[in-house]
Amino acid sequence: MLNFDKEYFNIGYLDTLAYKNTFVHRLDPRVKLVTTIVFVFMVVSFPKYELSKLIPFFIFPVFMSAAGEIPARFILKKLLFVSPFVFFVAIFNPVFDTAAMYNLYGIKFSGGWVSCISIMIRFTLTISSALLLVATTSFPGVCRALERLYVPKVFVVQLFFLYRYLFVLAEETMRIVRAINMRTFGRKKYGLKIFISTIGLLFMKTVERSERIYHSMCSRGFNGEIRLLKMDKTGFADIVFAVTAIALFIIFRRYDIARILGELAL
């Protein structure tokens, strides 16, 4: 299979996971979205040298992954894929912040290293929870939740179209790449000229398609405003989930659970 094809099916896999039928999938998207936002807010609100208080927060992504039957390997792969961006931000901390902070079995750790590890932990927690939100809710579900939570409709509709036509554009690109591969007989480098003409072709196709989409929208009564159905209803299970999760986040934020457990164990 060609590389581009693989990437395309990778995107589609996250989408497929969102249509499972588990307890987590059935929760109201608004509840999952609000819980995830609170989670992210709690995680990023710690001081920069915090490590132990962050550890209990792993319960949330682990629970979402297990209860939602989302393969942990898939989430870890996605985390690895984006980790270099965060790593390059965090890795400068040990350079600028060299004051010793911890001494572990004779090895001194500077504040820079601690904050670097803290950033990486926060990255793992926040990005994995965002990925799990999409994997258990679906992108349209998240968008619909945003709309019900009074995010401007213009913004939500843009997200809807982005999601819908990302796949169409990817399929179109896949066809062009395949057509090029069929006639380049294994040559790896196509050259700038072909790359530019491919981008140009994609752009032209996109413009033409947008005209046809607008035509079909008009033919079904579109007059500048997208109307959306308000289908989601919050039930008892949703409230229990949100209250329990947020209460736990507050406890984890307030008390150093890892330290307490460690002291008890010792």
Next chain:
Amino acid sequence: MSHHIIDFKDVHFTYPDGTKALDGISFRITHGESVGIVGANGAGKSTLISHMNGYLLPAKGTIIIGDMHLNKSTINNARKTVGVVFQNPDDQLFMPTVFDDVAFGPLNLGMTEERVVERSNEALNTVGCSHLKDKPPHHLSMGQKRAVTIAGVIAMQSDILVMDEPAASLDPKSRRQLINLLKEFRHTKIIASHDLDLIMDVCERCLVISDGKVAADGATGELLTNEQLLEENNLELPLSLQNR
């Protein structure tokens, strides 16, 4: 007057690049008719369809939909009357899930949410796609996409159903299902297609279009068996009638 009438009178249309697409075309389609529109590439079929719900307006001539003259002020009402199914389902399925897409038209008609849900479910049932309602369109096969686009138009309860190449990219079984579905509809149907066998199966009347004009208008059985007429208009006998 019935809402199911489309009347084109001496309609002309030229694209900005100078291509004359419609050149004085005239015809009248009345209540409950099934009309096939056939013609070679570039004959003006798609331009004609774009005029039927006011996406394009004629440079000269008049179009009457039901009891209204089609112009800028009546476009929105005409679009309630004429439902168009486009050639490429990906252009028509623009909402993130099948149900959202089918509900798009009814919501724009200003119905209550309960009514929208009811109509959308009915339309999906009609085309046999109710099990797909929560799926995103890119997870559907071409046949399913086509059925959902039809559901989107049915949900609007348009009086006139216009379809551009409905069988394009369909496998034989999906094509047959589509034909059976179309035969069940009591709407006024207008189908533009190169698939002459489909036109033979579904439409009693046929318009042969050539150079933006009606080259022939009559019973499908007569026109599509007229080898000379078909030859003159860069068409050929339907496959089912060849090699007999």
